[in-house]
Amino acid sequence: MEIYAIPALGDNYIWSIDLDQGRIFIDPGQASPVLDFLKGQEAKESVVLLTHHHLDHTGGLEGLKEALPGLRVYGPWETRDLNDTCVKGGDLVRIFDQEIAVLASPGHTEAGVSYLWQGHLFPGDALFKAGCGRVFTGDYRAQYDTLEVFKDLPDDTLVYPAHEYSLENLRFAKSLFPGSLDIDQALEEVRDQRQEGKKTLPTSIGEERKTNPFFLAKDLDEFIAFRKKKDTF
Ligand SMILES: [Zn+2]
Secondary structure, three states, rough: EEEEEEEEEOOOOEEEEEEEOOEEEEEOOHHHHHEEEEOOOOEEEEEOOOOOOOOHHHHOHHHHHHHOOOOEEEOOOHHHHOEEEOOOOOOOEOOEEEEEEEOOOOOOOOOOOOOOEEEEEEOOOEEOOOOOOOOOOOOOHHHHHHHHHHHOOOOOOOEEOOOHHHHHHHHHHHHHHOOOHHHHHHHHHHHHHOOOOOOOOEEHHHHHHHOHHHOOOOHHHHHHHOOOOOOOE
């Protein structure tokens, strides 16, 4: 098994889980980088998992369906027009010979979901390194509860968000927690990685526990205050 990051659009990653029996792509916002990635590789069955309905996560589907006949798509209710199978929080989906757990992750969108597979979490935009998605629904309680579910996962859970936002997120985190050595250290590391053109992901739940301001918010009110500050940072 191997997990690859396929850069797409400006700052998206399309994550790919490569299994013996097939490949899983999460949130293909663009078809061409996926098709380039597949060039010269052994042909295998492909499956797509969608976390939410935003175009930068779904825009590549049409092109992929054309190029990869038989492509199966799983997604939440809000992407129902694109799905072969609708999933919801609490579902256990069987793909190839693997079981993937679906977590309800509303807040950024109304019916967003995350996928948890063998200690690997794919949250789409519900969680970033040192950040979380903008609460477009206005339902801050939902987004807060979504983060509470992530916080209950084991520290060594690896997290594969859909955007490379780590540097700006950690700059924001530092502005809220100027005395945090953990945030200073993470910021320095991410700065180096970006200067070398490297990706800063995956992160881990344990790391987020120390450096993500939205994990560090002590209650819902503080979460709302941080999230609103971030919207204009
Ligand atoms: Zn989004």
